[in-house]
Amino acid sequence: QLNTQPLWDFTYCETSKTDKEKCKVGMQSPASSGYVLQNTWHPKFCSVSDFSTVDKVQVCLKKKIIYILGDSTLRQWIYYFPQRVPTLKFFDLHEPGVFTTHLAIDHNTNTLITWKKHGNPFVTQVWFSIKDEDYVTREIDRVLGDKDTAIVLTLGQHFRPFPIEVFIRRVINVRRAIERLLLHSPDAKVIIKAENIREMYIDTERFGDFHGYVQHITLKDIFQGLNIGFIDAWDMTIAYGTNNVHPPDHVIWNQIIMFLTYLC
Template sequence: MKKRYFAIPCLSVVILFVYLHLNWNTLNLSQVYLPERGVTYLTEKVMRYGTIFVPSVCAHPNKSRIYLKHAHKVYNLGDEVEVQIDLYDMLGNRKMTGGDFLRVWMENPERAASVSGRVADLYNGSYTALLKAVWPGNATIKAFIATRREEIVLDYMILQKHYSLWTIFAEFRANNLKDSTKCSISQGNSLKTNEWCNFTNENNGYSYYCRKSKIKQLTCDRWSHSYSENRIAAPLNNTERNILGLSVIDPKPDILQTSVKVSVRRASNDMELPAPRTPCNKLPTVMTWQRTSPNGYFLQNKWHSLLCTNTLPRTTDAYRRCLKGRTLWLHGDSTSSQFKGALHSILHFPSHTDGHVPTTDTDVTHNFSISWHAHELPFYNGARRYDRSTHQGQNVMMDRLPNTTKDIVVLYMYVHFTLVHPDVFRRHVQRLVPSAKNLLARAPNVTLAVRGPHAFFRPMHGLLSYWGLLYTNIWHEAFASLQHKIVYLDFWDLTMAKTSRDFHPAEDTVKEMVHTMMSLMCFRK
């Protein structure tokens, strides 16, 4: 068994070597990685060729090292600091391929300061990172192996074969009868399509299928609830479990043991980096889509944008004035529900949130509402059974808004889609575009935003922050024609600089994200 298992990866390596050898002169590395923002990811084309699934050849934090590219350790405020990271495996052998997802940041805990770095893959086991010196004083640069190439490729291979890492179930009910069946966004290659219930129409036009119940009385129209098993459902051998388990363990051991210490001196009499001149609510929307990195930094636990100046007071009254006469639509998943919770805390009015049940809360006294609704399936509700009406496509919500609306709409999908093939996310995002165009054309007073992915340290059972790199690109491609009308809420650098182990950011981080959102969208003309 062991010999056969290791023979397959070796054959994959031979095939990949032959391919690269024959196509090296025509291979466009700019198509393999995304250099504009400075953060890189493997394309699906590269992932399909596989890799060697042996834990001992994965990047190891104790063997790998980070060091300055240039000798001097003293920098001026505003300078760029360049470091290099060389990865080694558990046996101390130099890694010769790229594709590992590294997270690099600079911090000063005494000042509650941090800033993320732009990481570039050199395709040979080495990575460079550029960091901006944004506060005077001392700083330490650290690197973290967020996700290994081997895990990313294995994750993708599972999605190619099984369509989803976790399993969603449909529950059918009639009289005293009850039964559950597995669901999928695809019927696969099955020729027996009559074994499936096609719930695409019920899922607002997004592909969704569930196996028919073997109980005759429980026909497809008896679908009543959905739930999920929040664990990897695909059959795995021990080696594959070990590979996928690398990003579930405590993240601390995967921070490189070596770090870089630098000193930043202030320029002339400037104690801090000068703030941008443009107020955030006057920043042209197209500028919010620019992939400038870093686009901000933390100082005294407050987020400071490098694109604009936040002129919105952090007060209950300012938020109320912004929302007066409007509904703020925060549809999506539990990480958008966190935004709703943070706003309730700031605005001091009660929330009636109940898990994934759709909720619209209204402050009658101050005349505004905040709405949360779970996005369409695939959505992994966990063990609790939720009514089939729980989920709603965000395109449906936009189509229902009147022409006179002055509401603020934040489009957002992310965490649940990291469990399905990237093509599924691409299709769902693309379906939002016509509705967004129509809404902007017929409702001139609406304010529309797209919220991009955020980063996190460690997932639960296969959820990878890594896919946020690819999904950012998908949002940008799909909404390219609307970037002059829609605000892009870019929280990648913010959450790269402020570490969060779970895919739910910490409460103080969420409040900084919310205030950044409000500063960009409130009183925008």
């Protein structure tokens, strides 16, 4: 006799999601951390807030200083923010290339958002300046931090061609820097974005998702127990089926919604 029970009860998902606690820093993200329904990401372990209007996003970002540290998958964030908040404007730092520091300011709400690339290894065919380049650990150590300070960081894509020991040492050092930050600034928010899945036809032997998955579970294990937020972009991009290291805007927006929920 065939089992006619559906594999996934979406009615249960829709009715139960409102009963879940709002996503907060310190929550543990389980394996298989969520699902996509109606083109929206739904975390299994918490619920996200409503940021469907410009006003709601502006209220959340008001007086915030946000440091975005990582690779081009987080650079997508700072490019996308002004699409949702038109009052966020880029300030020209007169630096060459796309891998320079990006600075966005909203004078109406006293919001400041910066993006900086992480240090070596950084694999690219594009020239970039190393004048102000530094490792993520040093960048975190420079942050004073208070209740209006947030750090978002990601590591992974550029580490894939190298031995896993390189990635492990870097992540352990980042964890220690976060511990130092939270020791003197416990109200600061730290959010880790996992790496995205990527194309399966671009130098798979070195950059394939096999290496990415090993790094993904390593990252979650090393950061376990810290009072931080975790955005499981790995599961999210699998659920959306992007197969693109730079996913489309609707996926980026769902990642940002997770961040804003942690932030506010």
